[in-house]
Amino acid sequence: MRLRDLALAAALLPLLAGAARAEDAAVVEGRALLKEHNCNGNCHQSHSADNEALSLYTREDRKARDRAALERFVRQCVASVGVMAFPDDMANMSAALNADFYKYK
16 A cells, blocks of 8 residues: 555544444434334334234335335334424434344445
């Protein structure tokens, strides 16, 4: 590696670390919001034909296939239950669900 490449890597490292900390903060905030709004799958369970919350998450026609779809599902869910949440709150909830379950990039 050249000295210039090392200098560039050293300059970018704090920025990348800061982005990771911001993502971690969003996940922590999202988990707190999910808990605060009692989002534990019970609503999904009550709407499923077989009384299993996971059956709604795993149906082929409903399964989120990427991060954008997951964010749309979170917005739909928030609207259908009538929870008052700001767009940033919904993004944080989506980040928490992604970190804990979906693992989309």
